[in-house]
Amino acid sequence: MQVIVNGAPQEVAAATLAKTLVALGYADAIVATALNGEFVPARKRAATPVRDGDRIEILAPRQGG
Amino acid sequence: MDFYGYEPASRLLLGTSQYPSPAILADAVRASGADIVTVSLRREAARGGEGQDFWRLIRDLGVRVLPNTAGCHSVKEAVATAEMAREIFATPWIKLEVIGEADTLQPDVFGLVEAARILGAEGFQVFPYTTEDLVVAERLVEAGCRVLMPWGAPIGSGQGLNNPFGLRALRAHFPDIPLVVDAGLGLPSHAAAAMELGYDAILLNTAVAKAGNPVAMARGFAPRSKPGGSRATPGRCRRATWLRPPPRCWERPI
Numbered sequence: 580m581q582v583i584v585n586g587a588p589q590e591v592a593a594a595t596l597a598k599t600l601v602a603l604g605y606a607d608a609i610v611a612t613a614l615n616g617e618f619v620p621a622r623k624r625a626a627t628p629v630r631d632g633d634r635i636e637i638l639a640p641r642q643g644g
Numbered sequence: 645m646d647f648y649g650y651e652p653a654s655r656l657l658l659g660t661s662q663y664p665s666p667a668i669l670a671d672a673v674r675a676s677g678a679d680i681v682t683v684s685l686r687r688e689a690a691r692g693g694e695g696q697d698f699w700r701l702i703r704d705l706g707v708r709v710l711p712n713t714a715g716c717h718s719v720k721e722a723v724a725t726a727e728m729a730r731e732i733f734a735t736p737w738i739k740l741e742v743i744g745e746a747d748t749l750q751p752d753v754f755g756l757v758e759a760a761r762i763l764g765a766e767g768f769q770v771f772p773y774t775t776e777d778l779v780v781a782e783r784l785v786e787a788g789c790r791v792l793m794p795w796g797a798p799i800g801s802g803q804g805l806n807n808p809f810g811l812r813a814l815r816a817h818f819p820d821i822p823l824v825v826d827a828g829l830g831l832p833s834h835a836a837a838a839m840e841l842g843y844d845a846i847l848l849n850t851a852v853a854k855a856g857n858p859v860a861m862a863r864g865f866a867p868r869s870k871p872g873g874s875r876a877t878p879g880r881c882r883r884a885t886w887l888r889p890p891p892r893c894w895e896r897p898i
Contacts, residue, residue, distance in 0.1 A: 585687040586895070604690035609699060611685060611728035616720060618727035636687065636894055638728055639695025640702070642669070643684025643712045644659030644799070644849030 580631035597624035599635065611638050645822050645844045647791055648737070648769040650708070652845065653679040656835075656865055657710065657824065659849025666701050668858050673705055676862035680708045682739055682847065684715075685729055687894055710771060712739040716893040717752070719759045725893060726763050738763060739793070739826075741773045748798040749827075749890070753780040757787055764788030773826050776810035778817055785821060792821055793847065796838065797828025800850040801884045804834035808841060815842045830880050832864045854881035 581588055584603065593599040596612060596619055612619045613636040619627050629635070645652060658678040663669035673681060683702060688695045702709060711729035716722040719742060726738040742759055744752025751774055760770050764787050772784050776794045784792060794814060797803035805811060806828065815823060824845045825838040835846045848865060855861035856879020864878050 605688070608688065608690075608693065608696060609732060610688055610695075611732045613724050613728060616724060618724045618731075620727075620731060638685040638725075638732075638894060639688035639693055640699035640732060641684045641686035641695050642659075642661040642663075642698060643682050643714050644661040644853075 580629075582629060582632065583634045585635070585637055591629065594628060595625055596627040596629055596635070599629050600624065600637070603637075605637060609639060612636065613638075647680075647771075647822060653677070654866075655839070655845040657682065657845060657847040658852065658862070659847065660698075660702065661849055662853040663858055664853075666698070669853075670701060670705060672852055672858045672862040673707065675859045675866065676852070677866045678707065680710055681705070682710045682712050682849070683733065684712050685725060685732065685894070686891075708737075709733050709735060710737050710739050711735065712773075713741045713759075713893070715743065715891055715895065716741060717743050719755045719762070721893045722755070722759045723762050726759075726768060727766070730768065736767060736769045737771065738768050739771045739773060749800075750798070751775060751795075753777060756780070757783045760784055760787040760789055771824070776807055776814050778813060781814060781818060785818070790821060791824065792818065793824045793826035795827040796825045796834065796846075798884075799827040801828050802830025802851055802881045803828050803883060804830060805837050805841075808837070811838075811843070812841050830883060832861075835865055850881050855879050 591599050593602045615634050654677045656678045657680045658676050659682045711733050713722040713725040722742050742752045742755040770789050771791045773793050797806045822844045826847045830851045838846050852858050852862045861878035
């Protein structure tokens, strides 16, 4: 299925947000996630299904003012 | 000065954006004496993105972090960003920005108050980036804000205090709320002017990061400058009238 990850289309086969993060190479990274604009806490990623067309945001600390 | 039970060691808060290098950022933070720095969240590339390195650098500095919602133009974006920031930075503090106008980065004060109410109910300790408007400030305090951060001038403009009368009125109306001039300062004399108005602290970024010598400028802004060290001329940042719009919420810096 195709999802939008950080604004770009990606093909993924994983069924949950947790598995999607691993499949995309974020397994060990310190990141926060949102699905379709709503925050998904790390503890809920394994129980959060990912569906075709979903928008996933994967964010990390960055410089800010 | 009391930020939700925390007593800062310095009256200077420093942003971490736009420095020439991570090493200069780290040196500037140390030179400034700031014990609170602002940070952000942005989209991360897979497999060792730069956010991981940045976060290590900040943790090594041993300072408190004040995450922001920079670039958010809606209440929904700002709330989601705050929720993500609380998880990743493990702090209830959030510098709440809801931008209403892209050129001047003027806050959307209506969205700001709404977002502050939502986040306050979720247990956040909100530091709202606002204007000097007294009525908006009153609404923010009603929403639970115990710190107010009015702009001195548009973000990154380096103009100093554009409305000293309004800032003075805000101080007079809220004698017991910590007030921080959040944006628009360019020179240490602007910081002194804020202190003369009775403000508790200032928050800087561009003034230091885009100075000719950021570390020297950080030292120049430090409230208790120590003798010695470099005598390099700090070199003020560009004084801007109109600004290039920054990246939108979550997008990577340009």
